[in-house]
Amino acid sequence: xxxxxxxxxxxxxxxxxxxxxYAAISMRNKKAVINDGCTNCGSCIDSCEFGAIGFEGSQxxxxxxxxxFHGIYVFIERDxxxxxxxxxxxxxxxxxxxxxxxxxxxxxLVTAILIGHDLGHMADELxxxxxxxxxxxxxxxxxxxxxxIYTKAxxxxxxxxxxxxxxxxATPQGRDLAPRVANRLKTGLTADCTGLEIxxxxxxxxxxxxxxxxxxxxxxVCPDNRPQMATVRPGVMKKxxxxxxxxxTREEIKIDLDEKDFITRVLEIVQSTRKGVKLEDAKIIVxxxxxxxxxxxxxxxxxxxxxxxxxxxxxxxxxxxxxxGQDHQIGQTGKTVRPDLYIACGISGAIQHLAGxxxxxxxxxxxxxxxxxxxxxxxxxxxxxxxxVVPVLVDKIREYKxxxx
Numbered sequence: 525x526x527x528x529x530x531x532x533x534x535x536x537x538x539x540x541x542x543x544x545x546y547a548a549i550s551m552r553n554k555k556a557v558i559n560d561g562c563t564n565c566g567s568c569i570d571s572c573e574f575g576a577i578g579f580e581g582s583q584x585x586x587x588x589x590x591x592x593f594h595g596i597y598v599f600i601e602r603d604x605x606x607x608x609x610x611x612x613x614x615x616x617x618x619x620x621x622x623x624x625x626x627x628x629x630x631x632x633l634v635t636a637i638l639i640g641h642d643l644g645h646m647a648d649e650l651x652x653x654x655x656x657x658x659x660x661x662x663x664x665x666x667x668x669x670x671x672x673i674y675t676k677a678x679x680x681x682x683x684x685x686x687x688x689x690x691x692x693x694a695t696p697q698g699r700d701l702a703p704r705v706a707n708r709l710k711t712g713l714t715a716d717c718t719g720l721e722i723x724x725x726x727x728x729x730x731x732x733x734x735x736x737x738x739x740x741x742x743x744x745v746c747p748d749n750r751p752q753m754a755t756v757r758p759g760v761m762k763k764x765x766x767x768x769x770x771x772x773t774r775e776e777i778k779i780d781l782d783e784k785d786f787i788t789r790v791l792e793i794v795q796s797t798r799k800g801v802k803l804e805d806a807k808i809i810v811x812x813x814x815x816x817x818x819x820x821x822x823x824x825x826x827x828x829x830x831x832x833x834x835x836x837x838x839x840x841x842x843x844x845x846x847x848x849g850q851d852h853q854i855g856q857t858g859k860t861v862r863p864d865l866y867i868a869c870g871i872s873g874a875i876q877h878l879a880g881x882x883x884x885x886x887x888x889x890x891x892x893x894x895x896x897x898x899x900x901x902x903x904x905x906x907x908x909x910x911x912x913v914v915p916v917l918v919d920k921i922r923e924y925k926x927x928x929x
């Protein structure tokens with residue numbers, strides 16, 4: 525069925541124009557017009573806040589009464605007895621979204637959802653990092669993460685408290701949990717977001733994420749249902765400075781569990797012996813792109829990384845070529861990093877890659893092309909062949925360590 529515009533409902537806001545990945549929508553007399561470039565992907569339908577766009581012959585969209593929903597909620601993922609880094613980043617972002625709402629005359633509290641066992645001591649830390657209120661589910665069955673009962677707990681909390689926004693980290697746990705919660709609540713979910721902001725006109729959450737292989741950035745909205753849900757990539761948002769002077773409140777909630785909720789049980793947890801790549805936490809990253817020219821080229825970069833105590837990253841081109849694993853990929857479709865030092869070797873600097881490392885404090889690039897985009901994004905650039913430059917750097921670092929220079 526073709527996509528059509530109801531001119532009576534169209535407000536001329538142009539959100540659909542921005543959302544269309546094929547530039548198939550234009551404005552005529554302040555109304556949206558769909559041209560022959562339309563592929564019926566439906567992006568414009570999801571973006572329209574007024575229900576003015578739909579498939580021809582489709583039923584009227586069902587709208588939820590969103591007026592009772594209030595507050596920004598963040599699911600707190602745990603690293604043993606502490607909150608994960610991405611959870612603290614989301615509290616910081618939640619605080620920023622609350623400030624945006626405040627400018628529109630809407631006060632929204634930031635609430636942390638903390639689930640586990642014997643974790644009450646963590647509540648104060650969450651308040652120090654931006655939470656106004658902490659909901660604690662502290663029962664023995666929740667000691668270890670289990671998909672089913674965690675889903676039930678968050679869904680129960682959301683039904684009782686009616687949050688306006690509900691955020692998760694785009695981690696293995698968050699990606700497992702968030703879509704199940706969204707399904708229980710019959711609402712939408714935007715995965716792997718790299719940007720969140722509040723629409724000044726309508727006060728809804730604008731959720732930005734890479735689309736079509738990272739070639740474009742899509743802004744997605746959920747105007748008809750609540751809560752507005754998103755998972756957010758680690759390292760994209762900044763956590764707030766810890767403020768022990770902040771005050772907040774806490775509340776314990778009991779979850780109604782019965783035997784049928786325990787379809788699966790965790791019998792044993794075995795720690796992985798494989799050393800993971802922690803690019804998000806790295807202080808120094810040595811990254812390679814298409815110019816590395818193969819697996820052997822990455823061995824050269826690994827030698828430099830070893831001398832610097834750095835992690836090895838890569839552009840999508842290098843990963844797609846099979847020269848290095850995907851867990852090393854940096855960019856819109858990879859990881860977002862903010863190291864103190866980023867050394868880019870043989871990376872041209874596609875916009876998708878720059879988006880993933882633009883928050884590095886210092887960028888050094890090694891490239892044969894002085895007009896490459898990475899050069900403009902660098903603090904220092906070596907114009908030359910990395911196979912000649914990097915070995916010299918390695919030798920000089922070794923000499924420095926020995927006190928020879």
